[in-house]
Amino acid sequence: MTTKKKNTGISKTLHSINARTSPNDKIMTPKELAKKIIDSVEWEDGEIVLDSCRGEGSFYNQLPNNVNKIWCEIDEGKDFYNCNELPNTIIQNPPYSHLNNWFDKCKELNPKRMCFLLHMYALTDTRIKNFENVGYIIYKLDITKVHEWFGHQVVVWFGKKEIYGNSIIGNLGRYKRNKDGVYIKQIT
Numbered sequence: 001m002t003t004k005k006k007n008t009g010i011s012k013t014l015h016s017i018n019a020r021t022s023p024n025d026k027i028m029t030p031k032e033l034a035k036k037i038i039d040s041v042e043w044e045d046g047e048i049v050l051d052s053c054r055g056e057g058s059f060y061n062q063l064p065n066n067v068n069k070i071w072c073e074i075d076e077g078k079d080f081y082n083c084n085e086l087p088n089t090i091i092q093n094p095p096y097s098h099l100n101n102w103f104d105k106c107k108e109l110n111p112k113r114m115c116f117l118l119h120m121y122a123l124t125d126t127r128i129k130n131f132e133n134v135g136y137i138i139y140k141l142d143i144t145k146v147h148e149w150f151g152h153q154v155v156v157w158f159g160k161k162e163i164y165g166n167s168i169i170g171n172l173g174r175y176k177r178n179k180d181g182v183y184i185k186q187i188t
């Protein structure tokens with residue numbers, strides 16, 4: 001008889017998030033955290049900075065005065081997927097229910113760098129690889145925790161390899177048991 005493994009703890013929570021019929025994408029970033037993220041990097045005079053989904057403006061409203069800021073927000077009639085302006089930097093806390101499409105759109109706009117506030121589990125080896133395949137590396141990564149948000153969050157900065165150099169984030173591969181029960185590295 002096969003017994004189905006019961007979901008518990010984190011696994012249960014992740015399953016319930018994936019099973020949501022109406023995704024909860026409208027989670028606003030605490031203003032103080034957004035400011036801390038903005039202040040953690042240098043901003044060039046006149047660079048074009050896009051907040052791709054500005055919500056209530058935690059990022060957008062606090063960007064420094066020396067940049068040219070632009071925005072999208074679906075609730076205000078500006079769908080990011082229709083954006084054809086070319087920013088130097090994109091900064092955002094993206095909607096979680098369509099992250100892969102969001103990442104693809106960000107890459108299509110070809111900025112020199114882009115910053116994402118993400119759930120820690122959203123930063124997978126496959127997604128990092130997909131950025132690397134089009135010339136981006138992680139050049140800065142910070143961990144944070146917003147009380148009441150599930151788990152921990154990461155603030156990840158992808159930058160063009162030729163500008164930002166080598167990443168210190170490595171990928172040691174995936175490991176799976178073979179038929180003899182021995183863990184082997186999978187070719188991905």
Ligand SMILES: C[S@@+](CC[C@H](N)C(=O)[O-])C[C@H]1O[C@@H](n2cnc3c(N)ncnc32)[C@H](O)[C@@H]1O
Pocket residue numbers: 025026027028029030052053054055056057058059072073074075078079080081092093094095096
């Ligand atoms: C996680 S919230 C973050 C809001 C804000 N950036 C912040 O950090 O407080 C994601 C936002 O994405 C917006 N959004 C969802 N789909 C969008 C789209 N296709 N284009 C632009 N904005 C979108 C939602 O309305 C929501 O305001």
